[in-house]
Amino acid sequence: MSVPRVTFYDIPSKRGAWSPNTWKVRLALDHKGIPYTTKWFTYLDIEPHLKSLGAAPTAQRPDTKSDLYTLPALRIDKEIVTNSDTILDKLDAAFPDAPKVFPPGTRALQAAFNTHFLARVFEPSKRILLPGIPEIVLDAASAEYYRKTRCAWYGSPLVEWSPLGSSLRAQNWKAVQDGWKAISEVYAKRDMETVWIAGSQPIYADFVVLAMLMFTHKIVPADEWDSMLTWHDGVWARIWDEGQKYMRESD
Ligand SMILES: N[C@@H](CCC(=O)N[C@@H](CS)C(=O)NCC(=O)O)C(=O)O
Known part of the structure; x- marks a missing residue:
């Protein structure tokens, strides 16, 4: 079975990776030893890029109630996954031999x-x-x-x-x-x-x-x-x- 190809979408900054939600995924990718490439989307780019990748919104803007698109997002082979917890679940399932972030029963x-x-x-x-x-x-x-x-x-x-x-x-x-x-x-x-x-x-x-x-x-x-x-x-x-x-x- 071939190893899934992983692209990780993160928010750039003057001080490197900083977002706590994206870091949860970055830490897990590292701990699991999964090779990946990072693509950086600024706040202004998140919505248009995620839409073009076919991702669904993850929340609503609290003021206007319009769709909110958020990072982290992950492309695993052809599938786009959003929401840090959903991504972590997906990684546990897609890389069964790597250490799990949700060991059974926890x-x-x-x-x-x-x-x-x-x-x-x-x-x-x-x-x-x-x-x-x-x-x-x-x-x-x-x-x-x-x-x-x-x-x-x-x-x-x-x-x-x-x-x-x-x-x-x-x-x-x-x-x-x-x-x-x-x-x-x-x-x-x-x-x-x-x-x-x-x-x-x-x-x-x-x-x-x-x-x-x-x-x-x-x-x-x-x-x-x-x-x-x-x-x-x-x-x-x-x-x-x-x-x-x-x-x-x-x-
Ligand atoms: N529950 C989501 C929350 C993600 C989230 O709020 N991400 C922020 C960055 S830390 C975001 O992308 N915000 C987009 C915006 O404010 O336009 C997750 O854990 O993935």
């Missing part, structure tokens, strides 16, 4: 982990991280699109959310730290001496964590990142160090 618990992570870490982190996206990673045209859409979706300009050095930023960081603490308490329940949540190999839950660490690393100033690596008895620093081997940014 799917329901990993879905529960992700729901917990989204509520406790991802949601509060938006206040710190989203304002940095147009400032730090995007080109000028994409940055303008991003500022405009997010202001319409969330109801206030991103620049007001967490200005550097403000007490608002400190308050937002406190909520983020509390959220990561809740996740550290889940990791603390491991009954083995491993960095990863369920054994010697990372699984989906670990990639959710690593992708968010990568997103944070790309966006926040170095002093804030360094401080984060000291939190919760260094659990995030250990995961970050161990995860380096899956963080290849180019083909």
Whole structure:
């Protein structure tokens, strides 16, 4: 049987791959050892390119309710797959001999982990991280699109959310730290001496964590990142160090 050909679609930036949703897939491709090529679509190119590839929209724009096309997307032989979780499922099925992100029996618990992570870490982190996206990673045209859409979706300009050095930023960081603490308490329940949540190999839950660490690393100033690596008895620093081997940014 021939090995499926994989093309991975990601969002370019001035600091390399940065999006937490695309990183989940990138990490899994690397861990599984799947050869792939990356094609980069800017925010302005995502919809026309995905339409031309025959992909379906993945969501609705919160303001206009019109179709929203998102990355990551993956072409596997002739099939286009969108939505990070659907892509990860597809990779587990298409490469049965590679390590699985959803080992049998773990799917329901990993879905529960992700729901917990989204509520406790991802949601509060938006206040710190989203304002940095147009400032730090995007080109000028994409940055303008991003500022405009997010202001319409969330109801206030991103620049007001967490200005550097403000007490608002400190308050937002406190909520983020509390959220990561809740996740550290889940990791603390491991009954083995491993960095990863369920054994010697990372699984989906670990990639959710690593992708968010990568997103944070790309966006926040170095002093804030360094401080984060000291939190919760260094659990995030250990995961970050161990995860380096899956963080290849180019083909
Ligand atoms: N649930 C989706 C969410 C993907 C998503 O929101 N992607 C963002 C980038 S991180 C996107 O492509 N947004 C397009 C836009 O805002 O126009 C997944 O995990 O694949």
